[in-house]
Amino acid sequence: MAHAAPSPAGYKDCRNIWASTLEKLAEEDPRIVVVVNDSIGSSKLNAFASRFPERTVNVGIAEQLMVGVGAGLANGGKIPFVSAAACFLTGRALEQIKADVAYSGYNVKLVGQSPGIAYGELGATHHSIEDLAWLRPMQQIAIVVPADSWETEQALRWAATYDGPVFIRVSRMPVPDLDIPNRVFEPGKSELVREGSEATIIANGTTVHLAAAAADLLAQEGLSVRVVNMATVHPIDETALEAAARTGLILTVEEASIRGGLGGAVAEWTAENHPVRVERIGFDGFRSTGSVDYLFEQAGLSAEGIAARVRGAVGRK
């Protein structure tokens, strides 16, 4: 992302908190190791690797091996964090994730770096908009898409203590910490970001702060829109979905394919349990090259873009 526009003040790259949190966790628990595919730099693990060289397992550019080694390390009593660009981790090694981790039930933490369209200009090979749809059918894997640095740290800390496979996205796109008082991270529980009654936006990851800004715009127009941060895509917070359905309209927003990810999960649940209109905002298929800002705008992933979709959807309720 060499050409990305400068970030507004207070916006943070979640990889920094990922790296510092992993170091703290490794200090606290000698079982923690990291497995990478020549991705020490892109995972911001230089300091970790210097400090814990024997606990930094770099298998080279070999993602199938990387995930298999993760399962083997878990067999040997370690708590491996397997960290690689989300596109290669989930795409190249999908069968290893299925058989070696999910089906074998190994305690492996899969950390998808720079997910979504974070590698904007590099194109669709490097975009990871499919990862959630690929992993979601494997019900053994908890899937967390943190909204900001704070939530990234909390999710990592929880994952280190949870005995089971987890997939966590770590965003490189700078995002602000959400302004929510007394936050507590609980896997499987969503956060209420804005209260509202006429529609609900269910977002996660880098889009939550945009959804909140959209709701603020709409509030000025007299439209009351709830915003929910659904960081855990699996297991999903059914109580929050029920409450969202009662507002009569749901829009899902995510930096992912609209097929099979958060939008898919919400559409599945509501269709079966509480039919309600659901509109999905995200990426519908491969995207062209372009900066992250450009690709977000194209997909309507901006405060105004989301607000416009809500206005339109209210008319279709």
Added chain:
Amino acid sequence: MTDRSNTVATIRDNALWMRRKAFTMVYNKQLGHPGGDFSSIDVLATLFFGVMRFDPANPRKADRDRFVMSKGHATGALYTGLCKAGFYPEELLETYMGPGSRLNGHPNRQYLPGVEANTGPLGHGLPIATGIAIAGQIDGASYRTFVLTGDGELQEGSNWEAAMTAGHRHLSHLTVIVDRNRLQQGQGTEETSRLDPLPEKWQAFGWDVFEVDGHNHESLLDVLGAAPGDKPRCVIANTVKGKGVSFMENQAKWHHGVPDAEQFAQAMEELV
């Protein structure tokens, strides 16, 4: 008899029992992969009854030797071997591939003690075993990790990713045994996508390589029981698919062929 000759006799007797039992399971269920069971049974019997340290009463003991069955379809060999090694009672074998059985068509570690990985798709065992060996290396542990791959299975690139890293890291406590029966599902390995010169390939990746008769228990015991050296070890076990039953030997169709009553009776007469 000496300890060693006792051990060899036990391996021989148990290997025979495993063949008869595995073929009975396949016959009863009319499902399975008996050709690969029979080519690999002598290797498994040698490992389980002559080489590995494990405690069936404590199957996840941290310092156990590990065996990863990468050719997960050869469950006739694996399930009979683990049973004979004491991980579960013989009655369980009667449920082989039945509805809801713990004895899946491919092994599941959450159902069965002694199974280290849920294999089936090929090329998964060696990467997992590599991870186990790295864990042991980090801890300075003495346990050993053995993994059996088919030979056709080596066409999967993931094996060579693991071979490269294991050689690079000098994973001395890792041993791969290649069940070199020269036949894959459809035809010969060399007709399909050539593997030879196989020893040189492993050597080039930084492994110590040994070739043995994969049905000779004494040779297997010597090479598999030897103390670890400085490099990971590759044992190319030259085997015969369907070994032990005349009409099955070296026949690709017995990869997942199943016997009729007459064939079953003949096999039982030969397996003595």
